[in-house]
Amino acid sequence: MTDASDNAAAASANRDWRDTVFLPKTDFPMKAGLAQKEPAILERWARIGVYDRLREQRAGRERFILHDGPPYANGDIHMGHAMNKVLKDIIVRSQTLMGKDAPYVPGWDCHGLPIEWKVEEAYRAKKQDKDSVPVDQFRAECRAYAAKWVDVQRAEFERLGVMGDWADPYLTMNYDAEATIVGELLKFAESGQLYRGAKPVMWSPVEKTALAEAEVEYEDVVSTQIDVGFEVLDCPEWPALKGAQAVIWTTTPWTIPVNQAIAYGSAFDYLVVTVAGRRVIVAEPLLPAYLKRVGEKKFDFEALIKGTIFEGATVRHPMHALGGFFAKPRPMLAGDFVTTDAGTGLVHMSPDHGEDDFLLCKSHGIDPVFAVDGGGFYRPDWPWLGGQGSVINKKFVASDGPICNDLREAGGLIAASDDFAHSYPHSWRSKAKLIQRATPQWFIPMDREISDGAPSAEGRGEVVGNGASLREVALDAIARTRWVPARAENRITAMVQGRPDWVISRQRAWGVPIALYVHRQSGEYLNDPAVNARIVDAFRSGGADAWFTADHTTLLGPDHDLADYEPVNDILDVWFDSGSTHAFTVEARYGEGVRADLYVEGSDQHRGWFQSSLLESCGTRGRAPYDAVLTHGFALDGQGRKMSKSLGNVVDPLKVIGESGADILRMWVASTDYFDDVRIGKEVLGTASDAYRKLRNTFRYLLGALDGFDKAEVVPVAALPELERYIVHRLGMLDAELREAATGFEFNRYLRLLTDFAQDDLSAFFFDIRKDSLYCDASSDPRRRAYRSVLDTLFHALVRYAAPVIPFTAEEVWQTRFPSEDGSVHFLEWPELPAMPGDAVVGTNWRDVRGLREQVTEAIEPLRREKTVRSSLEAEVTVPDLPLSADALAEAFIVAKVTKGEDIDVTRTGYHKCGRCWRHLPEVSDDGDLCGRCEKVVSHA
CATH class of the missing domain: 1.10.730.20 (Isoleucyl-tRNA Synthetase; Domain 1)
Structure with missing residues (x-):
């Protein structure tokens, strides 16, 4: 007969103890199901008012303001939007977590060309001319278009989990915003920081408006290059030069009809040679390239001359036979911008179509002639090619086009080919080619001394606005701002150091007008604070539309006669709009003089929003509108390429959210080194998952x-x-x-x-x-x-x-x-x-234990592969050091036993396995029996 205790032991050994663990x-x-759960969580947050309650809870705490750079209200969000908004939200939430009152007011840029262009497209589809539509009707359609996309993007940003004041965002088209924008403009006017001038600006013949530097991008193109001869009429320093042809080279043949001078380099050596029967003047280093373009190898040498010989010389235009403008002799002028890198060392000057051209000609009393209209056509009364164009039409400027054919017939065209590859400016909106075009525009000067009427930053430590130029104040403000990463400071410093005057006018309809009155006789704008106050009040009541339907007599008031003044109908550069957002968002909500703690945008905004905000605030407040600026890179595809619909490599954030959830996308954003360009694709998202x-x-x-x-x-x-x-x-x-x-x-x-x-x-x-x-x-x-x-x-x-x-x-x-x-x-x-x-x-001991534990785990692995042990619990380990007790180490290593020895050694234990905790212990008499601890726990259960 079996003893009762043996029966109990056998029962214990066969017992399944899982119900006692x-x-x-x-x-x-374990399965997240984020795409399905997140919308319900969003709805709950909205229902309980998380954002508003946080404002109540944190009232009176230290405030942290991240001012939102406004995305454009045009189309669904893309991955760049998602990356930017998520990064901002992580920052705002982390500052909130650290106990601060961190409000976030999202905003949108609602004016400008892209929206206007979309509304125009609808008119073009109906065969209607937008210019025939009343301006108030057209602007209303633009407003409705922007409002639609604000609502769409708002929902998409919220779906990303971005927490903010979505019920009351800022919009540049809100009446209060438009009133503040025009008020900021009038501050520049009152302090003498505005002027109207005619100088070349980047111009889009397709969009018929000037563009800001930030709206220009460069694409590789292949252009027509031509060499043209200008016959020397007179050269006081060397009369024998008369009759030779000063050869110019250009890749913009359409500027030849507006030529007014030839520039040379005083320090250069020039050759007078005869090539294929034509006596020409070319810079010595550039003769081989010239010979190659004209398809000749031989030349007859006449003289080597210094550029100084051209002083006082004149040439005549190849089309001089047309008379009038073209019959007038062209002076040869010394230009320090002339190089011998390419061309002929002689540069034809068209003050209408180049910055260097304009400045050099202006210094010699030569003014633009405005021959090319806003659509890129020569004006109808122009004696050569009047009414023809467009100048960005490839066929028009081609080697067999009307310009080259006329020059060829007149004997002025020396060489022409349609094979010059180079980089060329395009509109970042329409993607169309741009031209430089001199037009009357409104400018904010960078180097003019700011008058005594400008607000001062005295007491804040910055350069006081009075007595300094806008460039000087801005550079000082840059140095006082925290830039993240630090290298960004060098980038924006270089941009501000080298930037030209700010062109703030646009010749469009949808935007905030440059609400100024210009005196019809003097050309000076009216600077009357009382009139300016009435303008701002009118905008606050009726928005920017009030200017286009205004009773200007009432706005001017009794002290000024409307007959003496012309209202300006140009609109403001949208970068001025967005550059003013700190005024109608940060200051309007948190108090005059309050500045943002942080701006966060992509690295392209060094020439965009960061800079326009900086210049606007420095011009009106004498300091930057921010304490710190963080810049991030761009989202590229998985192979590091720019995303493009044509390449089919666009990663849609809405699709990612719909499939995987917003938290996965947010994990990706946080995991990237976002100070540089980052990659996203299936593999990258898989890592985030x-x-x-x-x-x-x-x-x-x-x-x-x-x-x-x-x-x-x-x-x-x-x-x-x-x-x-x-x-x-x-x-x-x-x-x-x-x-x-x-x-x-x-x-x-x-x-x-x-x-x-x-x-x-x-x-x-x-x-x-x-x-x-x-x-x-x-x-x-x-x-x-x-x-x-x-x-x-x-x-x-x-x-x-x-x-x-x-x-x-x-x-x-x-x-x-x-x-x-x-x-x-x-x-x-x-x-x-x-x-x-x-x-x-404690820290030192356990750091040592962890290091030793890794070595023990590696030592056990071969025995596991050989199936000598099935788990570490079956192993006994010898180690050279015991930073803790042997029992504590056995527990830490999850092994049966630890002893001290010379090296790390592992053997299979001889101890039996507890049937409940599975540890191999000396107190367990047989496999399946319980150890003392488990026996006690089970007996008291």
Whole structure:
């Protein structure tokens, strides 16, 4: 007969003890399903008013203002928009987490050519002329078009999880905004910082308007190049030069009909040679290239002369037989911009169509003639090619086109070919070629001394506006601004140092008008503060439309006669609109003189919004509108190429959100080195998804392991075991590094620190070691209570740290543990961690243990592959050092036994396996029996 105790032992060995193990329990799913869950979370945030309640909760706290650069209200958002808005949102949320009042007011740029162009397209489709439509009707259609896209983009940005004042954004077309914009313009006028002048500006013949520098992009093109001879009429320094042809080379043949002079380099050597029967003048270094273009190898040498010989010389235009403008002799003028890099060393001058041309000719009393109209056609009364064009039409300027044919017939065309490859300016809106064209425009001067009427920055430490030029004030403001990354300062400094005067006028209909009155006789604009105040009031009541329907007699008032003044109908450059947003958003909402803590946009905005905002504020306030500027790169495809519909490589953020969820896209943004251009594609998003999944699983473990946790369980930090104290110590280090990264806007580093801690310190180390205690210790066991106490601390910290980056998931995690109808994780602040006792040994000991643990794991792996052991629990390990007790190390290494020896050595243990905790222990008499701990837990269950 079998003894009763033997029967009990046999029953124990065969018993399935899983129902006695304390496995984690949670309803938080491993599969995220973000695309389905996020819209419901968004709806809940809107219902409970998270943004508005945060403003109430943080009222009176230190404020952090990130001023939103306005996207254009035209079309669905693209990946660049998504990247920019997510980065801004992460910054705003992190500042909110750090306890600040961090409002975010989104805004839109609503005026300008792209919207006007779209409305015009609708007219063109109906065979209607936009110019025949009443201006108020046309502007109303532009306003409606912009409003439609504001609503579309608003919903798309909100879907990204961007938290802000979506109910009350700023729009440049709001009446108050338009009134402020014109008010800012009039501040420039009152301080003498406006002038109207005729000088060459970048002009779009397709769009029929001047463009700002920021609206110009360069594309590779192939153009017609021509060599043209101008016969020398007179040369006082060397009369024998008469009759020779001064040869010019150009890639813009259409400027020849507007030529008024020839420029030369005084210091250069020029050759007088005869080539194919033609006596020509060419710079010595450029003769070989000239011979190649004309298809000749031989020449007859006549003389080598210095450029100074051309002083006082005149030439005649090849089309002189037309008389009038073309019969007038052209002077030869010394130009320090002439080079011998290409061409002939002689440059034909058209003051209508080049900055150097304009300045050189102006200094000699030669003015533009405005021969080319806004559409790129020669004006009808022009004696050569009148009414013809367009000058950007390739056939018109080709080697067999009308210009070259006429020059050929007149004997002036020496060589022509349609094969010159180079970079050429285009409109970034229409993608059409641009020209430089002299037209009357309104300018803000960069180098004129700002008058005493300008606001001063005295007392703030900046250069006082009075007595300095706008360029000087702006450069000083740049030096006083924090630039992230630091190299961005050099870029914008160089741009401001070299930029020309700011062209602020456009010849379009949709925008804020340059609301000035110009005296019909003197040409001076009216500078009357009382009139200006009435203009601003009219705009505030009726928007910018009020100018086009105004009773100008009433606006001028009794002191001025409308018969003496002409209202200006040009509109403002939209960069002036967006450059003024700080005035009607930051100052209007938070107080006069308040400036933004941070501007965040793509690196192209060094020549765009960053610069227009800087110049506008420096001209009206004597300082920058921001304390810091962060610039990020562009989103490229997975191969590092610019996204293009024609290449079929566009990654649509809305599609990514619809398939994977916004939090995945946000993980990608935070994970990139966004100070440079970044890549996005299937593989890159897959990496972001993997990182997200690991972080989600960390939260899932925490939720499950803390099931039923009660504050009564909490063990004070001083009473924690060494391992728990070490993890709290590591959490404190993480906390400091995360705060530093958030303050420095280094969210690539922030996310990497967070995910590495979750994966390496917790999942692969702390959780791995303590799962035995969690599963198998009694619920009242001090060690298990200590572990769960630290898990609770970790939960409260990690969910907060993650909230700025993955706000939807953080909300889901928080609501899973602390469900509340009107609560939110986003109301929480940066965690307050328990104070650690000053035990430096804890960190040092466990750092050593972790290093040793990695070596032990590597040493066990060969035995696992050989199936000598199936898990580390079956291994006994010898190690050369024991930074902790042997039992503590066995627990840390998750092995049966640790002893000290000369080297690391691993063998299979002879101990039997506990049927409940699966540890191999000397006290277990046979496989399946229970160890003393498990026996005790089961017996008290």
